[in-house]
Amino acid sequence: xxxxxxxxxxxxxxxxxxxxxxxxxxxxxxxxxxxxxxxxxxxxxxxxxxxxxxxxxxxxxxxxxxxxxxxxxxxxxxxxxxxxxxxxxxxxxxxxxxxxxxxxxxxxxxxxxxxxxxxxxxxxxxxxxxxxxxxxxxxxxxxxxxxxxxxxxxxxxxxxxxxxx
Amino acid sequence: xxxxxxxxxxxxxxxxxxxxxxxxxxxxxxxxxxxxxxxxxxxxxxxxxxxxxxxxxxxxxxxxxxxxxxxxxxxxxxxxxxxxxxxxxxxxxxxxxxxxxxxxxxxxxxxxxxxxxxxxxxxxxxxxxxxxxxxxxxxxxxxxxxxxxxxxxxxxxxxxxxxxxxxxxxxxxxxxxxxxxxxxxxxxxxxxxxxxxxxxxxxxxxxxxxxxxxxxxxxxxxxxxxxxxxxxxxxxxxxxxxxxxxxxxxxxxxxxxxxxxxxxxxxxxxxxxxxxxxxxxxxxxxxxxxxxxxxxxxxxxxxxxxxxxxxxxxxxxxxxxxxxxxxxxxxxxxxxxxxxxxxxxxxxxxxxxxxxxxxxxxxxxxxxxxxxxxxxxxxxxxxxxxxxxxxxxxxxxxxxxxxxxxxxxxxxxxxxxxxxxxxxxxxxxxxxxxxxxxxxxxxx
Numbered sequence: 001x002x003x004x005x006x007x008x009x010x011x012x013x014x015x016x017x018x019x020x021x022x023x024x025x026x027x028x029x030x031x032x033x034x035x036x037x038x039x040x041x042x043x044x045x046x047x048x049x050x051x052x053x054x055x056x057x058x059x060x061x062x063x064x065x066x067x068x069x070x071x072x073x074x075x076x077x078x079x080x081x082x083x084x085x086x087x088x089x090x091x092x093x094x095x096x097x098x099x100x101x102x103x104x105x106x107x108x109x110x111x112x113x114x115x116x117x118x119x120x121x122x123x124x125x126x127x128x129x130x131x132x133x134x135x136x137x138x139x140x141x142x143x144x145x146x147x148x149x150x151x152x153x154x155x156x157x158x159x160x161x162x163x164x165x
Numbered sequence: 166x167x168x169x170x171x172x173x174x175x176x177x178x179x180x181x182x183x184x185x186x187x188x189x190x191x192x193x194x195x196x197x198x199x200x201x202x203x204x205x206x207x208x209x210x211x212x213x214x215x216x217x218x219x220x221x222x223x224x225x226x227x228x229x230x231x232x233x234x235x236x237x238x239x240x241x242x243x244x245x246x247x248x249x250x251x252x253x254x255x256x257x258x259x260x261x262x263x264x265x266x267x268x269x270x271x272x273x274x275x276x277x278x279x280x281x282x283x284x285x286x287x288x289x290x291x292x293x294x295x296x297x298x299x300x301x302x303x304x305x306x307x308x309x310x311x312x313x314x315x316x317x318x319x320x321x322x323x324x325x326x327x328x329x330x331x332x333x334x335x336x337x338x339x340x341x342x343x344x345x346x347x348x349x350x351x352x353x354x355x356x357x358x359x360x361x362x363x364x365x366x367x368x369x370x371x372x373x374x375x376x377x378x379x380x381x382x383x384x385x386x387x388x389x390x391x392x393x394x395x396x397x398x399x400x401x402x403x404x405x406x407x408x409x410x411x412x413x414x415x416x417x418x419x420x421x422x423x424x425x426x427x428x429x430x431x432x433x434x435x436x437x438x439x440x441x442x443x444x445x446x447x448x449x450x451x452x453x454x455x456x457x458x459x460x461x462x463x464x465x466x467x468x469x470x471x472x473x474x475x476x477x478x479x480x481x482x483x484x485x486x487x488x489x490x491x492x493x494x495x496x497x498x499x500x501x502x503x504x505x506x507x508x509x510x511x512x513x514x515x516x517x518x519x520x521x522x523x524x525x526x527x528x529x530x531x532x533x534x535x536x537x538x539x540x541x542x543x544x545x546x547x548x549x550x551x552x553x554x555x556x557x558x559x560x561x562x563x564x565x566x567x568x569x570x571x572x573x574x575x576x577x578x579x580x581x582x583x584x585x586x587x588x589x590x591x592x593x594x595x596x597x598x599x600x601x602x603x604x605x606x607x608x609x
């Protein structure tokens with residue numbers, strides 16, 4: 001199974017989870033609205049990683065450095081990874097369309113590497129992390145202005161092994 | 166009758182024989198000469214009466230061949246065709262004397278007369294080019310033959326010969342474009358490698374759209390290509406033979422590999438390797454597999470392109486703080502910056518003539534295709550749009566193709582062609598969205 005298929009599988013799982021959540025089933029009957037049952041969320045679960053920590057961090061134009069918000073997210077990712085020591089991750093680096101193809105692959109690689117370096121600095125073993133750059137090949141937002149470009153300048157941490165996915 | 170050359174090309178199943186023959190005419194010398202370097206504003210009028218079908222089996226193919234030759238010449242923007250309806254005399258016999266007065270009367274400066282014989286599984290095309298006002302032939306008559314399914318290539322070769330005689334430049338019509346064919350929405354784009362003639366005809370796919378593929382580049386042998394594929398999950402460089410579709414991955418390279426190109430002698434490739442977030446330029450010797458690192462340091466060094474003599478490499482780097490163009494020895498070492506204008510410079514490609522570097526420039530939120538001399542002087546921007554990217558040179562260094570992407574949620578790429586003068590920009594027709602064109606050399 002390729003990484004992409006795996007991430008698609010995760011997305012499908014999350015989609016299912018989201019549907020289930022509206023019936024109050026997934027997180028032990030709790031819901032964000034009532035606030036009940038939050039304590040029962042398994043903070044080591046993949047669902048928690050995806051829904052509460054967040055897999056994606058964003059970057060400024062032509063930058064691969066980590067901002068304060070980004071560092072908070074990555075610190076939580078590192079904590080989750082340290083609690084799930086058998087899990088391995090793939091970090092995808094992406095760029096917006098306002099750059100040339102080759103440069104953007106190199107830039108995406110720097111972004112993914114920045115994230116990896118931070119996770120390693122937080123105690124995650126280097127060997128659990130692989131990186132890939134897609135440059136501008138895989139936008140998630142399709143408009144051609146700042147609102148979309150800012151979403152596409154991203155690194156995505158994808159759980160790629162050890163969770164049975 | 167003198168045999169110019171005889172060659173066989175297994176690549177596209179072609180077996181061509183070129184034969185030249187002298188034309189018994191007056192001693193007058195042709196005077197028609199077209200300057201492609203920028204002087205031409207007004208296209209030169211020419212007439213190309215339908216090539217004579219020497220037997221009934223040849224009439225349809227003769228008509229098609231005539232049109233491909235005319236379209237090749239028209240695509241340059243250097244010529245204007247006098248329509249058939251305006252012709253005063255017809256040409257019914259290849260060897261009949263030309264009625265120069267009739268062609269002069271309709272201001273046709275050049276006249277192309279041809280004949281086609283399609284019989285016994287062999288297609289033979291002969292033509293003569295006339296300078297109407299000098300009443301003189303331009304060069305010898307030429308006869309080409311090959312198998313009938315290669316009628317397009319034979320047509321392109323006739324057009325190349327005509328173009329060459331009229332401009333003094335080598336032609337570029339008998340050539341291939343390898344590119345990336347794209348389908349699907351912007352956030353779920355599928356890409357596959359494809360190949361076509363310079364005019365968009367003869368489309369064939371080289372890969373499926375299962376894996377993301379990028380930026381194919383021709384070998385100087387016109388048979389092999391390098392490209393980048395995400396087949397294993399990360400970008401890696403592959404070498405494919407476009408006839409057999411056999412391919413191999415450069416599997417012993419570390420990290421992510423992309424932006425490959427051949428050296429002019431075909432013996433090496435140059436590429437970018439991104440390892441632990443740092444992108445540098447390497448060469449790989451194709452016979453020994455030996456890898457040589459040409460750049461180091463934390464900056465992004467990518468998009469390398471050899472000079473035609475193989476001694477230097479032009480590339481882009483952000484080592485000075487923003488993307489700029491640099492030239493270094495093909496063995497690495499010190500690099501000299503050549504771009505100094507406002508904005509970012511990327512994807513440099515050395516002209517096959519050696520005189521210019523074509524590039525992508527990003528300035529003020531717009532993308533441009535431009536050219537500059539190798540020393541960085543005389544920069545000229547040829548295009549402007551939301552995204553114009555990744556120029557590739559015609560075999561004679563007079564025309565560039567690139568891709569243009571429209572903006573917005575439905576934004577998508579198409580391939581365009583523009584003369585190095587900045588004139589004659591037009592879209593190259595493709596069956597789907599298309600990007601990353603790479604021009605072959607002139608086919609043999």
